[in-house]
Amino acid sequence: MSDPSCLFNLLKTLYTLRNIVQPFWFNYYFYVILQTTNYTEFFDLNQITNRISQTGQSTINAVTAIGYASILIWDSLLLLFMGKRVNQPVRFGLIVDEIINAGVKAVPVVALMSATIGVMLSIQGIHTLSIFGAETQVTFGLAISIPREFAPLITGILVAGRSGSQLTSRVGSMQLNGEIDALTVMGIAPARYVVAPSLIGLLVSLPVLVVIGNLAAFSAAGLYIHATLGIGPDAYWADVLDVVTIDDFLHGIMKSFIFAILLAMIAISLGMRVYGGAEVLGKSTTQSVVTCIAAIIAADTVFALLL
Amino acid sequence: MSPQPPIIVENLQGGYNGIPVIHGCDMEIAQGEIVVIMGGSGSGKSTFLKHLIGLKEPMQGDVKLFGQSLYQASVYKRMDLLKGIGVAFQSGALMSSMTIAENVALPLREHTDLDEELIQVITRMKLDFVNLLGKDDLLPSELSGGMLKRAAVARAIALDPKLTFMDEPSAGLDPVIAAALDDLIIQLKESLGMSVVVVTHELESAFKIADRIVVLDRGYIIFSGTPDEIKKSDNTRIQNLINRVPEEDEFDAELYAQRLMGQ
Numbered sequence: 001m002s003d004p005s006c007l008f009n010l011l012k013t014l015y016t017l018r019n020i021v022q023p024f025w026f027n028y029y030f031y032v033i034l035q036t037t038n039y040t041e042f043f044d045l046n047q048i049t050n051r052i053s054q055t056g057q058s059t060i061n062a063v064t065a066i067g068y069a070s071i072l073i074w075d076s077l078l079l080l081f082m083g084k085r086v087n088q089p090v091r092f093g094l095i096v097d098e099i100i101n102a103g104v105k106a107v108p109v110v111a112l113m114s115a116t117i118g119v120m121l122s123i124q125g126i127h128t129l130s131i132f133g134a135e136t137q138v139t140f141g142l143a144i145s146i147p148r149e150f151a152p153l154i155t156g157i158l159v160a161g162r163s164g165s166q167l168t169s170r171v172g173s174m175q176l177n178g179e180i181d182a183l184t185v186m187g188i189a190p191a192r193y194v195v196a197p198s199l200i201g202l203l204v205s206l207p208v209l210v211v212i213g214n215l216a217a218f219s220a221a222g223l224y225i226h227a228t229l230g231i232g233p234d235a236y237w238a239d240v241l242d243v244v245t246i247d248d249f250l251h252g253i254m255k256s257f258i259f260a261i262l263l264a265m266i267a268i269s270l271g272m273r274v275y276g277g278a279e280v281l282g283k284s285t286t287q288s289v290v291t292c293i294a295a296i297i298a299a300d301t302v303f304a305l306l307l
Numbered sequence: 308m309s310p311q312p313p314i315i316v317e318n319l320q321g322g323y324n325g326i327p328v329i330h331g332c333d334m335e336i337a338q339g340e341i342v343v344i345m346g347g348s349g350s351g352k353s354t355f356l357k358h359l360i361g362l363k364e365p366m367q368g369d370v371k372l373f374g375q376s377l378y379q380a381s382v383y384k385r386m387d388l389l390k391g392i393g394v395a396f397q398s399g400a401l402m403s404s405m406t407i408a409e410n411v412a413l414p415l416r417e418h419t420d421l422d423e424e425l426i427q428v429i430t431r432m433k434l435d436f437v438n439l440l441g442k443d444d445l446l447p448s449e450l451s452g453g454m455l456k457r458a459a460v461a462r463a464i465a466l467d468p469k470l471t472f473m474d475e476p477s478a479g480l481d482p483v484i485a486a487a488l489d490d491l492i493i494q495l496k497e498s499l500g501m502s503v504v505v506v507t508h509e510l511e512s513a514f515k516i517a518d519r520i521v522v523l524d525r526g527y528i529i530f531s532g533t534p535d536e537i538k539k540s541d542n543t544r545i546q547n548l549i550n551r552v553p554e555e556d557e558f559d560a561e562l563y564a565q566r567l568m569g570q
Contacts, residue, residue, distance in 0.1 A: 086383035086386075086387075087383070087386070087387055087418075088383060088386065091417075173403070174402075174403075177398070177400060177403060178396055178398055178400035179400055179401075179402055179403065181362055181396070181400065182394070182396060182400035182401075182402075184361070184362060184386075184389070185360050185361065185362065185389055185392075185394045186389070186390070186394075186413070186414050186417070186462075187386040187387060187388075187389040187390035187414075187417075187418065188386070188413075188414075188417050188418075189382070189383070189386055193417075
């Protein structure tokens with residue numbers, strides 16, 4: 001401790017800790033100490049300007065990220081319809097692969113989770129309605145909430161967890177490995193080889209999964225209601241079909257298209273922007289799942305408000 | 308055949324974040340010529356190559372492939388132009404989810420209407436050319452470094468391009484395999500009439516294969532000539548490069564102390 005720079009380093013560490021450990025005398029104490037030394041740079045006005053420029057920088061980053069993702073999706077949609085004209089046709093085989101990956105393989109988990117949600121909703125519904133002695137009306141609650149909200153939302157979140165992370169890590173490791181550059185140099189636009197098939201795969205898969213989710217949720221709820229209230233399947237399905245309008249159903253399907261676009265946009269653009277190494281890839285994958293789910297829930301709310 | 312040079316670089320200036328790394332470079336490569344681009348670390352070789360193969364917009368100047376501007380063209384036109392060249396990347400950059408044969412067949416499948424059988428035949432032909440026949444069904448992760456580079460060459464020449472770029476083909480390989488790769492490059496030129504641009508800092512290999520050597524130093528092309536000419540050059544930096552003499556900056560004690568203090 002005889003070395004003055006060593007002492008100074010200790011002070012510096014403590015000073016950085018001041019936000020965590022903050023007795024009232026702390027700042028004053030350090031102010032005095034640092035005044036008596038020559039190290040006044042820590043009270044630089046630059047701190048304030050740095051804060052401001054950091055805010056500006058993160059705003060610019062966010063706008064850049066959204067812009068980049070939009071261009072990516074726009075390009076891939078353009079190539080889907082006009083790819084032949086610019087010698088960049090989107091291959092059908094790749095789309096089928098993606099549908100299997102994002103859709104077919106997600107059927108079990110989507111069906112199971114939707115069924116669970118269906119049962120959960122009927123338990124809650126019966127419990128709540130029993131206060132008014134109106135348990136038998138539970139079907140109406142289900143018929144309104146499942147096709148409009150629960151089926152698309154649970155499907156969206158599950159697919160975000162499966163395909164969102166998969167897409168980001170796949171595209172990200174392609175980027176790290178130089179495969180994206182290699183594709184470009186081979187004259188194969190990444191937008192049509194990597195982005196478009198995934199986007200179309202999700203756009204096809206999600207609505208179908210939502211339909212499956214609807215069926216699973218209503219079936220499971222029907223079984224539970226049959227078991228607890230003794231309402232037979234015929235009466236139950238008649239009630240459901242009576243209340244569910246085609247509008248409610250389409251509302252859910254429409255949402256799933258938007259979820260698919262959001263998912264592809266976020267997951268792929270985060271993957272494309274991976275640089276450096278494995279750590280960034282890991283962070284991006286986590287960020288992708290979190291952002292996808294947040295975006296889906298936010299979009300769901302906006303949709304509910306507007307329509 | 309027209310004497311149209313496969314690539315012309317005009318007054319190319321490029322860099323990162325607005326800071327130029329490449330300054331006003333001019334270069335022209337003739338059909339059937341092997342040009343080696345040499346330079347020390349940080350001389351701008353990799354950046355220069357990125358500009359040549361359409362991965363990076365230059366800040367100024369242009370690159371013309373087969374007489375057509377690469378960077379003034381629209382994105383998809385540029386992609387079309389790029390189909391005419393082959394690039395073997397330093398790390399291979401093979402699609403890690405595909406087998407070697409699928410990797411070589413990828414450009415054929417994407418850019419031609421050939422039927423599957425013919426694609427298979429051409430793929431085997433290219434793999435045979437780089438002595439990888441029999442390894443078709445392996446994934447890139449199952450190959451050794453030398454095999455990866457050769458597989459990358461096979462993919463680069465899949466469409467019989469007139470111009471092939473190779474980034475550090477012999478870096479990190481043992482001398483025997485490196486020599487085999489050199490022979491392969493010469494064979495590409497002699498049997499297929501290809502122009503090859505090789506970026507390397509392996510002197511021996513450069514002198515063996517090059518028709519012409521281009522030396523990049525701090526972003527400037529400081530020399531362009533045959534291997535014999537470069538040996539006779541009286542430029543000290545070139546002599547340092549080819550005689551493996553370390554750069555000697557004047558030692559400044561005060562600057563050194565400041566660097567160590569992190570200032």
